[in-house]
Amino acid sequence: MATLNWIGKEAVANHDKEVPFKLLKKIPSASVGKESKNLIVHGDNLEALKALMPFYKGKVKCIYIDPPYNTGNENWIYNDKVNSPKIREWLGKVVGMDGEDLTRHDKWLCMMYPRLKLLSDLLRDDGIIFVSIDDNEAGNLRLLLDEIFAEHNFLATFTWIRKKKGSFLSKKIRKMTEYVLCYQKSQNDTTFFGEEAYSDKWQPLVKRTNSTKKLLFKKNIIETTLPDGAYKVSFYGKPDTGINVTKPFTVKDSRVVTDFEVEAKFVWTQSFLDSELKSGTRVSLSSQYGLNVLRHDQGEKVKTPSTLISGENMVGTNEDATAEISSLFNKEIGTTFDYPKPTSLIKYLVKMVTANSDEEVIILDSFAGSGTTGHAVLDLNKEDNGNRKFVLIEMVDEVAKNVTAERVKRAIKKYEYDAGFEYCELAEPLFDEKGQINEECSYNELATYIYFTETQTNLEKKIISKPFIGESHGTSYYLIYAGKDKNDLTRVTIEKLKLTGPAVIYADRCLVDEDELEEKGVVFKQIPYEIKVY
Numbered sequence: 001m002a003t004l005n006w007i008g009k010e011a012v013a014n015h016d017k018e019v020p021f022k023l024l025k026k027i028p029s030a031s032v033g034k035e036s037k038n039l040i041v042h043g044d045n046l047e048a049l050k051a052l053m054p055f056y057k058g059k060v061k062c063i064y065i066d067p068p069y070n071t072g073n074e075n076w077i078y079n080d081k082v083n084s085p086k087i088r089e090w091l092g093k094v095v096g097m098d099g100e101d102l103t104r105h106d107k108w109l110c111m112m113y114p115r116l117k118l119l120s121d122l123l124r125d126d127g128i129i130f131v132s133i134d135d136n137e138a139g140n141l142r143l144l145l146d147e148i149f150a151e152h153n154f155l156a157t158f159t160w161i162r163k164k165k166g167s168f169l170s171k172k173i174r175k176m177t178e179y180v181l182c183y184q185k186s187q188n189d190t191t192f193f194g195e196e197a198y199s200d201k202w203q204p205l206v207k208r209t210n211s212t213k214k215l216l217f218k219k220n221i222i223e224t225t226l227p228d229g230a231y232k233v234s235f236y237g238k239p240d241t242g243i244n245v246t247k248p249f250t251v252k253d254s255r256v257v258t259d260f261e262v263e264a265k266f267v268w269t270q271s272f273l274d275s276e277l278k279s280g281t282r283v284s285l286s287s288q289y290g291l292n293v294l295r296h297d298q299g300e301k302v303k304t305p306s307t308l309i310s311g312e313n314m315v316g317t318n319e320d321a322t323a324e325i326s327s328l329f330n331k332e333i334g335t336t337f338d339y340p341k342p343t344s345l346i347k348y349l350v351k352m353v354t355a356n357s358d359e360e361v362i363i364l365d366s367f368a369g370s371g372t373t374g375h376a377v378l379d380l381n382k383e384d385n386g387n388r389k390f391v392l393i394e395m396v397d398e399v400a401k402n403v404t405a406e407r408v409k410r411a412i413k414k415y416e417y418d419a420g421f422e423y424c425e426l427a428e429p430l431f432d433e434k435g436q437i438n439e440e441c442s443y444n445e446l447a448t449y450i451y452f453t454e455t456q457t458n459l460e461k462k463i464i465s466k467p468f469i470g471e472s473h474g475t476s477y478y479l480i481y482a483g484k485d486k487n488d489l490t491r492v493t494i495e496k497l498k499l500t501g502p503a504v505i506y507a508d509r510c511l512v513d514e515d516e517l518e519e520k521g522v523v524f525k526q527i528p529y530e531i532k533v534y
């Protein structure tokens, strides 16, 4: 395997381990509902991913990320607190404006490396990661992912058609595609679904050879990617879709909710259409692809997805993404967020690996932007009654609450999703600069962290019953922590615990001698010094 080297690689090799562990602080006023198990975290994902570790390590089924592409025009800043002279020189500098900064690829790799390592730790053994990228860093990203996830866990590079025609002003070649790299955490038998809705069996209803006729589609029959609204124009669709809509129509919740009368060179007659619809044939309308049908007898088979993602899979483009956000924010296209992805793309990817799962599965997006992944997860759950939960992380102050959370909140309201989310900020580090436990830290937070560092597994908070934290492989874990200087391990405390097997007990001081501890099967660990740092 070829190994990628870049300036700063050595300095960030263990950066994921050096990042201080911070606590998460829930902000009820910015949250929606209670106990939804969906989460939006405001903060740098390096710190946020670390903060999530005691709760989510090895638990995430699907990660989708859409990091800065390093185009030179994005204004992203490399700001990680890595203590190397080269990196200190870069800190806080906007990366690659006008492409002048020759180290912009190094900075991007330094930024991505520790984050991808943390993401890999969060994935389940049968977990899958999808990473969006374009030509600027596609080559580097492939080698980076090969290194972190191992080359043999590479599954595919999907090509997503992000615009229909591309700009004819392009100097040499019109770029119409981007990529999504896909890796598995380990060799596993996850089934990939490219099932009916995404099969290539959607067929156009209009063929050029037949004579023009009118067809009537009763309301609520047609699925559509068009945003909600009343379409007053009598002609709708680009000329090459060959459709002439003869009456105004209305779209709500991805359906045409009025009778829809269309003139075109249809192959089908009205009676054939009606009998097909009765048998379960589906009809879709999109601005770019016109009217298409998915025949009742051809689409039900489970199919492995192809590496091409396009309108054929009912996946929209950048334009659709912008229109989706605008329709939620009631603003002009483009005013709310640059470079969003369409929900259809993320639904397509997430469904690909979670379509057959009734269990609760976690979907993580640590470059959340406008919150498309949260919206996509809720929409998929509504469609197939699924039990997916999302975790989103967004760093930029103005974006996290006003765009990421606000978009998901508006989508919940508008589409009546039966869901909510908890909004969190990153709080202080668990340990202060002198290595002391932060006074803000609650008993449960400290207990969860200790259990995680001892066992590398996550703890159900409900199990905690002070001073008992939890049990793992026959060893019980205890934490005596009632505030500063009040945490002694005494003979009486041990008696009260009524131990039946080996135990590890964390406290400030131990007033029992070593022989006695050994006789009782107790290992004493002093806080804070013997709490391992993750």
Ligand SMILES: C[S@@+](CC[C@H](N)C(=O)[O-])C[C@H]1O[C@@H](n2cnc3c(N)ncnc32)[C@H](O)[C@@H]1O
Pocket: 043, 044, 045, 046, 066, 067, 068, 076, 337, 339, 340, 341, 342, 366, 367, 368, 369, 370, 371, 372, 373, 393, 394, 395, 396, 399
């Ligand atoms: C290309 S956008 C993602 C767009 C998103 N997929 C959507 O559909 O809206 C990348 C996002 O990642 C955020 N971001 C960049 N660096 C980050 C970091 N270190 N931690 C968390 N978020 C970050 C940016 O602020 C931006 O909102």
